[in-house]
Amino acid sequence: MAMASLFHQSSKTHFYFALANVSRRSFSSFSTSFNARTFKPLFQVRAVTTPTEAFVGFDEMISGTQRKYFMLGGKGGVGKTSCAASLAVKFANHGHPTLVVSTDPAHSLSDSFDQNLTGGALVPVQGVDSPLYALEISPERTREEFRAASQLRGDSGVKNIMDSMGLGMLSEQLGELKLGELLDTPPPGLDEAIAISKVMQFLESKEYSTFSRIVFDTAPTGHTLRLLSLPDFLDASIGKMMKLKKKIASATSTLKSMFNKEEPQRDHASDKLEQLRERMAKVRDLFRDSETTEFIIVTIPTVMAINESSRLCASLKKESVSVRKLIVNQVLPPSTSECKFCVMRRKDQMRALETITKDPELASLKIIEAPLVDVEIRGIAGLKFMGDTVWK
């Protein structure tokens, strides 16, 4: 079992591990920027298991070449990106061509990998055994895309025509659908839903068919929860819009062709809306497909974070999303020092951890405790280290 502490030895690139039970040979595979030294173990990484463990370990996560999706989510700042990036590195180092995607508006993949992965396109990550690509999707751009897609071009023209023909009543219904509101203030979670659907679009193309593992670093909890109810909401509201648009379009084109002998125009805006609706439905189906998709909750050992994780878990289950693991990150080691603060903090964390075992939503999950290490986790070597302690 890996027992570890990781701490910064110098201000430059050298890190030194305090590891026990890890041979020098296994060390060499970490990175040249990590120097092996044997220190006394400071703390132990615990994986609190449930009877289902055999089915939810890393072996199961890498088994099979069919594409699988892993969504990591939780409260802000708990370590979602670090966990997602470390999982992606581990998949790639186990032979899976992997794509790691950030749909969090505050991207930190570049910081986590310590490589420039910005730009909204697939960027190769250096330093892993199999192809690993990263994609940071810009929420603003996706919002613009949505706005453009849902802009009902020419509607005011349609409305004027309809009014002048005495058909204003029909166009009034547009108002009832709160169309303007939807366009001006897209519902929270929409950015992320579009981002995910965009990734799925990418993946449909032949070029990207080789990716067998897709890891999502999702936006903080609130967004994810809203995202889950979003596809149904959009499905319904876009569905209504589409019906109404079709009615209006057919009425106006008939009238136009009667008076102006114009050819009825193809309605590209409606096509785009319909496309968006279909994509949202695909996102919803992806989340619910337990054969291919797993949502992993990341939390920290505080009562507040655990309560939030419990709510997230309940909502995910309600939406039929498969949740089997809970990572409790940043667990403090048992303190051997006189540091009162450390002792108190650890006691507090242990109390918080106890609440998981009594929580009706979380108790049945595989609980993986990941240690708080004494240096920020960054770069491939750090992520590999984290991956080896978390993903077993």
Ligand SMILES: Nc1ncnc2c1ncn2[C@@H]1O[C@H](COP(=O)(O)OP(=O)(O)OP(=O)(O)O)[C@@H](O)[C@H]1O
């Ligand atoms: N176990 C750990 N030990 C030490 N530092 C950690 C650990 N896990 C994460 N960190 C550090 O904590 C910070 C936040 O981590 P990370 O960016 O992964 O969180 P996040 O949940 O993705 O945050 P956000 O919600 O802001 O995107 C980073 O500096 C990361 O290196």
